Amino acid sequence: MTNLLEVANLEGGYGRLKVLHDFSVTVEESTITAVLGANGAGKSTMLKTISGLVPPRGGTITFAGEDITHLPVEEMIVRGLAHVPEGGGVIPELTVEENLRLGGLWRGTAGAKVTTEAIKEVYDLFERLGERRTFHGHQLSGGERQMLALGRALVSKPKLLLLDEPSLGLAPPIVARIMALLRDLRDEMGMTVLLVEQNVGSALGIADEGVVISVGNVVARGHAADLQSDVKLRHAYLGF
Structure with missing residues (x-):
């Protein structure tokens, strides 16, 4: 399969605060990639930097074969990248x-x-x-x-949907419906999704790939089912 998104050695943060450290991830077309980690790990900053809301300080972002590292937000949207922030906006x-x-x-x-x-x-x-x-x-x-x-x-x-904590504060039946919808969008429409989510079970239940980050660094990546079954990893970084 073809990578729709390739993020290499990304650095980012706010003012003097550096949040992302040499962060890299790839997302294949028509897949769901779940990005997991504790509060403060850098998940939301990662999405904001990819979508152009936070200017990157280093590294490259390639989308559909084009370098979009320093494009303004409106150009990202025109190219087919949609970002749903935490809280929905x-x-x-x-x-x-x-x-x-x-x-x-x-x-x-x-x-x-x-x-x-x-x-x-x-x-x-x-x-x-x-x-x-x-x-x-x-x-x-x-x-x-x-x-x-x-x-x-x-x-x-959009060609790529960036979702930040879509289950936050919602009742379990609503969470289940949203996750089922994301799965259907992938399976029936070929949608590509990069999903940030603290509801680890729900996210890995629909994802193809998983990425675990801690303090702005990738500490693990692999098939979603493998990450879900890795007890040591879950205890160390995911809190369950």
């Missing part, structure tokens, strides 16, 4: 439909008809959003906001 003052339409606007390549069709597909995936299309973001439950954030990313028709 839903705009509370906008309605469900308006939030979804932003996905098409941000990608910049979809006309009104294409965006409308993409929104219909999201409503088919999340019937609850269709029922609440006129509700504002602040009127939604936590699970509905997470669905909306994911749906907005899907409207942009």
